[in-house]
Amino acid sequence: MSVMDTVKAGYKLIALDLDGTLLTEDKRISDESKKWLRCAVDHGVKVMFSTGRGLQNAKLFWGELGLDSPMVLLNGAEIWEGPGRLRKRIFLPRYTVRRLHKIAIQQGQWYWGYSVESLTNEDAWTPEMFERDWMKFGIGSHDVKMLAQIREELESWGTLEITRSAPINLEISVKGVTKESGVREVCEILGISMSDVIAMGDSDNDVKLLQAAGLGVAMANGEEHVKAIAGAITASNSEDGVALAIRKYVFDME
Template identity: 50%
Template sequence: MGDHLLKYKLLALDMDGTLLNDNHQISPETEKWVLKAAEAGVHVCLSTGRGYNEAAPFGKQLGLDTPMITANGSEIWKSPRELYRRELLDKAIIAKMYDIAQEYGIWFWAYSVEGSYNETNWKPELLERNQWVKFGYHTEDDGIRHQLMLRLQDLGGLEITNSSPYNLEINPAGVNKASGIRTVCGLLGLDMSETVAVGDSLNDLAAIQAAGLGVAMGNAQIAVKENADVVTASNNDDGIALIIRDYILS
């Protein structure tokens, strides 16, 4: 089947809670259908909040040589070996977000080009030295999470999402998986109407709204399901395989 016959030519896949099951693995069935899509000429693009080093091995497992979106869109890779664009967070903002984590006594993580950091390996001198692409907080306390949201909104210039109901993920304003997919479409000469975006969390919402076909996993957060064109099976039940079979290759 020639790819010119396909309605959808780009499949953008979130990883955690979507491509990966709860054991953080790609099931054999999902892998089989992703490979079928790639063989049919679909560009399969990993689109993740993970940093490059935590995402690339799964692209390699699937044999993908296509573009990749990492750190929620702060990094766009033309191929797994070639960076196309990177958007950095201001160092002063990182310093403020770190201070807020200390103030509330909550878990944080910070992704930089040079490595990823949290409470266990943070050093003040990293702040000036590193190039920062994403910051995150985790707390199961809804009240604290709400206060964090308000504090972050006050800082301004930030894109605030999540990758689970208990965390917040912070990128530069306007940087998200939808902006990432638009950039990838530009690289591949595709239109947004030719894309399928699949995900489960608020960091997938913009992409699901912007794509030609927006798909929420069965395990997705309610706001994501409400904004999707289709809700598929969960990440433990090969939800992606069903979408490839029924919507992309049918």
Template identity: 50%
Template structure:
């Protein structure tokens, strides 16, 4: 496939575009600008909620679509929601129960807010929220594996991670890939015209579905095995390197 056939670059944020200090390097910033000047669309596809994405969108002056919370929300453009997939409230309560039982750190994105172990809400308030994603974090591998097994037995969630010590849960069938398919529909592109870059299990769906799936040098091993290409790490401007090699040619 000639380089000119890639029209869309979908970027994970943490561990991919962002350095460990959560910054966008000047090298990556310059390359993204060049890609856009060359007619490509550069967008974020992230596990973060929109509230934790917009400062970076503004920094790069992007007007492109955005996939947030691992695909539970797809934005036509900043501030313009295309669609939203809600997480069943009953499932959310059961996950919260698991987190409390195993004493893990946990967090949950609702529309317009994010809650966690230190800032949870009262039982009756749970029904009043539109939930999008739930996450567990623990360094205790036995607990993590027990939680995973329990969640798998429910057969009603998409189970990924954004770090080896966490689990991220979305409604079944909802992923960064499903989000990008919606974006391709909007832009009149096919997934074959997409380059997707990431480092964690929540990136696997889009890395596999994209025309070119790229794992970062710092990616989890499983992600590297499933990618078409492995590039340098997020600290070495891997995004800029892929833009130069595959988008600008």
């Protein structure tokens, strides 16, 4: 039986988180993952990223895999129909960015943001930055209690989507902007449904997407609450978990 004979017709799109999922700990895509992603593409399955990264540090991997598919970046705040084909950007109000910046400074925590122009951290932040439009703002701290307090305050505003890609950060976008909302829009572009999607991830910012997809696959290295809501668990990002999931759930091969 050939690989072609074993493709499961129900899955038409693979939505991949990058850090902790597709990327190894040294930020590479393994040869095995490349092989099975290419096999999926060759057999008509779309492959896309659904990542908290912005174009500034995701486009390298987009090019490395030679993908022409849509992409969901910045946890859904930026959607591309394909390389060089922007569909939308959803910006935080400038006054909100000022408030977020003020909180980070007052609490003595590190921060960063993604604008069209750049990924900018606190070391490079200047007054001019407040004149830019920001899609995502991040606050980080090794004080988990402090982060919880900041999150509670931000949630009280009622206008923000707050998630995290690691226990030591908060990732902040406009309310309703998530990886799920982004992938839903990609499904509209492609004329498919969420039931046609396999999504893979490891962190809090993957949860809504994994729950909404036809199959949500958590990485073995993922956070415990992510694994608890997933429909399946694959091997870790250092053990070709993405490749193994594609073999099993797309091509029905153990």
